[in-house]
Amino acid sequence: MNEQVKNAYEKIKMLCEKLDNADYSEFSNAATMEELDLWQKENGVVLPENYKEWLLLSKYSYIAGGVLELFMPSKNGYYGQLVPEEFIVVGNVIGDGERLCFDVNMGEFVRYDHGYIREVGDFTNILNWAIEYLEIMLEAVNDKIRFVFRNDLLRRKAIQGFWIHERELLNNGRCTRQWNGDEIEAIYNINLDTGNKRIYAGKPVQYKNGEKLTDENGTPVRYEGHHMMSYQEHPEYIGEWKNIQALTPEEHILGAHGQGKRG
Secondary structure (H helix, E strand, O other): OOOHHHHHHHHHHHHHHHHOOOOEEEEOOOOHHHHHHHHHHHHHOOOHHHHHHHHHOOOOEEHHOOOOOEEEEEEEOOOOHHOOOOOEEEEEOOOOOEEEEEEEEOOOEEEEEEEEEEEOOOOOHHHHHHHHHHHHHHHOHHHHHHHOOOOHHHHHHHHHHHHHHHHHHOOOOOOOOOHHHHHHHHOEEOOOOOOEEOOOOOEOOOEEOOOEOOOOOOOOOOOOOEEEEOOOOOOOHOOOOOHEEEEEEHHHHHHOOOOOOOO
């Protein structure tokens, strides 16, 4: 086991525990080497070692309300169809439709945000990014680090603001879309240990015909926040919760952004 990945995993879990009253986190059981070998064989792709070592610790990780979500790779499945062909989706970032991808051609990780690409490089770099972000949430960093994270923090502020407002609407018998009971429960985001609502409202998993919707790997498919006025084109709206709309990933990418599935 790579000590850098293991140490990052333990630190992220520790920071999430400290943030448990603020937002929900989840770390599933580990993937097996047999699962990873089978995926590689079926898809003809060799996955990076650091990423595989993370999956051997947790097959599905939902970090601090979706600051970062890591899961089994999606090449031609649910999430894979929403990105360019050379990308394999391995996670979601911030909760507004940005994907963490492995670029098969380059052999490195990238952040793919509605056509915009940011290089990540090695998988451990996104883990270090997550650690710094969580430390910002715990107010354990300096202003220089906050400035580097400014846009990510503002995007997240808008997403959190929307879900908090949605929770307030539900308290008054209103909502911005028809949620079912399981989705409403997730939005309320109750800490089961204390019985209290967490500071931030939850981002629900999508349900269809009474069943939790998952991708081809069993990864939960959650609603995400759509910036109705693109924050890349209209940066003045980047932190504004009133500019956010809750959509499923398919509604978001295929509908709101008009992008077609590949294949």
